[in-house]
Amino acid sequence: xxxxxxxxxxxxxxxxxxxxxxxxxxxxxxxxxxxxxxxxxxxxxxxxxxxxxxxxxxxxxxxxxxxxxxxxxxxxxxxxxxxxxxxxxxxxxxxxxxxxxxxxxxxxxxxxxxxxxxxxxxxxxxxxxxxxxxxxxxxxxxxxxxxxx
Numbered sequence: 001x002x003x004x005x006x007x008x009x010x011x012x013x014x015x016x017x018x019x020x021x022x023x024x025x026x027x028x029x030x031x032x033x034x035x036x037x038x039x040x041x042x043x044x045x046x047x048x049x050x051x052x053x054x055x056x057x058x059x060x061x062x063x064x065x066x067x068x069x070x071x072x073x074x075x076x077x078x079x080x081x082x083x084x085x086x087x088x089x090x091x092x093x094x095x096x097x098x099x100x101x102x103x104x105x106x107x108x109x110x111x112x113x114x115x116x117x118x119x120x121x122x123x124x125x126x127x128x129x130x131x132x133x134x135x136x137x138x139x140x141x142x143x144x145x146x147x148x149x
Contacts, residue, residue: 006049
């Protein structure tokens with residue numbers, strides 16, 4: 001999918017950042033699509049500016065952190081939630097927690113690196129060509145003899 005390019009003045013981007021910070025102050029503001037609907041902005045248009053402008057990107061991260069805290073507060077203050085609402089709450093809490101997402105991604109990368117390294121080590125050691133030593137050799141021979149019987 002090719003990302004389109006949009007032209008916007010620095011004033012427009014500054015105004016967008018101000019609108020984002022103003023909108024997120026509303027206690028009823030819970031999801032990014034609410035902001036997009038209220039401002040009449042499509043997500044691809046918004047996403048382009050998040051990636052193209054450091055200021056919009058930073059403001060977006062601030063907005064997400066405020067929303068994350070709002071969802072976390074909601075999770076911690078509700079005594080009981082029906083299962084379907086708890087799923088929604090956990091989804092948005094996880095979605096807006098940039099720090100947790102970053103840590104999870106780093107952990108996945110470390111696990112993948114360790115897996116690849118162990119596979120490479122196993123391949124380089126050529127265990128399938130090595131001579132068995134005791135006690136493994138006798139166990140192997142006993143199992144081979146059982147198959148022959």
